[in-house]
Amino acid sequence: MRMRKSAASTPARSAPGVIAVFTGADMAAEKIGVLPCSWQVKNKDGTPIAEPPHPVLAISKVRHVGDPVAVLVAETKPQARDAAERIASEWEVLPALASMEAALDAGAPLVHDEVPGNLCYDWHLGDEGAVDAAFAKACKVARLELFNNPLIPNAMEPRCAVGDYDAATGDYTLWTTSQNPHVIRLLKGAFVLNVPEHTLCVFAADVGGGFGSKIYHNAEEAIVTWAAGKLKRPVKWTADRTESFRSDMPGRDHVTQAKLALDDQGRFLALRVRTLANMGAYLSSFAPCVPPYLSATLLAGVYTTPAIYAELKAVFTNTGPVDAYRGAGRPEATLLLKRLVDIAAHEMGMDRVEIRRRNFIPKDACPYQTPAALQ
C-alpha cells in the first residue's frame, strides 16, 4: 500500500496520555539508518545481491502486513491502544504478491522499484556438467516437488524491548528478548542509530522461546532505544499475540524441485535441486544465507552422491521478511532428501532401509568431502 496521508498529522497526538507519535519520516529526518542485512551472498555471475533499504518504520510504501508505520508512546498501555486506533493515515492499495511464482512473472508489480523482477539473487553450487552426465546414464530418476511452507515461530513469550537513556552520560541501555545481544548492539549502533558502540549497553535477561525468531535485529529494538533518547524517558514495548503473528520473522518458505539419478542397484549417481526461496518484503538480518549456505550445502546428507548441483533464486514478495528458524535451512535440505530417497526406493521396489545402506558414507571414509559442503 502507498501512504497518501502520513500518520504525522494524526489526531492520535492529542489523545489522552499520549507522549509522542513518530513516523518513518521523523526518523529519516534524524538520519536514522535502515535495518541492515548482515550476511551477504553473491549471484552466479559474482555480482552482489539486491539489498533494498529496510526502513525502521515504513516511509511511503507499506510492503507487508505487519510493516510498522508509526510509533506511539503513551503513559499506559490502554491509552496507547486507544490512541493507536486514531492514527489517521490514508492508503492507496497497490497490487500485492503473495507467491514467489507470481513475483517472478514478467510484468509482475515490483516490491522494490530498484529490484527488477523481484529477484534478490540467483545462486548456484556444484558441478552442473557432472550432474548432467550422470543423469544421461541413469537407470532411474526419482522426482519430487516440495513446498516447505512458511511457519510462524509464535513463542509463548512474545518479543519485548525496553529502551533507556542517561542524559548525564549520553549512554543508551536496551533490555531486549534477544538471542543475540552482541550483534544487536553492533548493528544498531553502527547502521541504525549511528551512535558509537561504547554508548550502547544491551541486556538480554529473560529471553523466552526463540529458536531463531529472536536472533535478528528487530525494528522495535532500535525504536525504543531512539525514542528513549528523544523523550529522555524509558520506553517499553511488548508484542501482543497478533503482533507476534504478524511481525515475528517466519521461517522456511521454499518451493523446491529435485531429482535424483540412480543406477540399477539403487546407488545414487547425482542430485539436482532447484529452489525458490522467499525473502519476504525485506531482507532480515540473516535471511539470504539460509537457503544457500545453511541448506544447499547440506544436500549430500549422509550419502555418497558423487555429483550435486543446486540452483537457487531468492525472491521478494509482499509477505513478512522470512529468516532463520529452528535448524535454519538444514531441516529443509534434510526433509527434501529423505522424501526423495523414499520415493526412489518405492519406485524401484526396494526397501527404504536397504537403499540407504547402499549409499551411506562409510565410517572409514570420514572425514568425507561431499560435493555440496563448502571446503
Added chain:
Amino acid sequence: MPKVSLTVNGKPVSVEVENRTLLVEMLREQLRLTGTHVGCDTSQCGACVVHVNGASVKSCTILAVQCEGTEVLTIEGLAAPDGTLHPMQEAFREYHALQCGFCTPGMVMSAIDLVQRNPQGLSDREIREGLEGNLCRCTGYHNIVRAIAAAQVVMHGKASELPRAAE
C-alpha cells in the same frame, strides 16, 4: 474506574478495572493468577478458559465488569487446599496429556465442564468434538482424550481411583 466484586477461587475480591479490561487481564495482571494463559487474541486457542458460575468461558472474550457477582474458578483453585489434585489434573499427569503445558490450564478447565455437562459419559469422539475450542500445538491430542476419558469415570463416581495408564 468501575469496581467489580466477585469470588475468585473461593475468595471474595474487589478490583478496580477499566471498562475494557478483559477477565483474563484482571486475573493475570491484577490478581497475578498467571496460571490462566493467553495463546491468541482472537478467541481461538482456549488457553484462557476458566469457569464462571461453573460454566467454561474463554476469559479473553468476556469483560471483567460482566463478572460482577459471579464465582470464578481458575486452574489455581482446582486442587484441594492440601494439594490433592482434581481428578482431571491427576488424569492429565497420569496419561501424559501435556508437553509444554501452555494449553493445559484451558484444556483442564474445558474438560471438567465438558464432563460435568455429560453425566451419561462421553465417547472419545464426543470428547474430541467437545474440545474444538481448545488448541494444542504439542501433543496431537491423543493423550488429552485418554486423560479425559479416564477422569470422567472418577468424576461420575463410577470408580474411586483413576484407571492407570498402560505402561
